[in-house]
Amino acid sequence: MSQRGKNRNNLANTPILVTRLHDRHGGSVEITDFAPRFRQYGRMFCPMMLVRRIKRIAGNPRVRVRLRPANHYGRLSRGHHCGSNHIGNVEPISCCG
Numbered sequence: 231m232s233q234r235g236k237n238r239n240n241l242a243n244t245p246i247l248v249t250r251l252h253d254r255h256g257g258s259v260e261i262t263d264f265a266p267r268f269r270q271y272g273r274m275f276c277p278m279m280l281v282r283r284i285k286r287i288a289g290n291p292r293v294r295v296r297l298r299p300a301n302h303y304g305r306l307s308r309g310h311h312c313g314s315n316h317i318g319n320v321e322p323i324s325c326c327g
Contacts, residue, residue: 234252234253234254235251235252236249236251236252237249237250237255238250240245244264245264245265246262246263246264247262247263247264248261248262248263249261249262249263250259250280250281250287251291253289253291254293255289255290256289257271257286257287257288257289257290257291257292258286258287258288258291259284259285259287259291259293260284260285260287261283261284261285262281262283262285263281263282264280264281265279265280265281266279291327297310297312297317299319
């Protein structure tokens with residue numbers, strides 16, 4: 231999406247980031263980023279994941295998603311696998327010291 235404008239803010243009293251991108255053809259999307267956490271077995275469970283939800287707001291925007299996760303501050307690239315509605319990361323086989 232070749233962007234023309236953007237607004238970014240946190241939802242009130244939450245660690246949820248909402249970004250709205252607008253293109254020059256009138257298309258716009260809303261991107262919501264958060265790290266889920268919930269009560270499970272009597273305590274707070276914080277899985278090691280980030281969730282990014284992309285929602286079309288107006289027009290027919292074209293969106294390209296590029297994923298380049300890395301380990302050890304960028305020294306090792308990670309593999310990935312695609313599920314029906316998610317992209318998961320795979321740990322590398324070797325580790326540099």
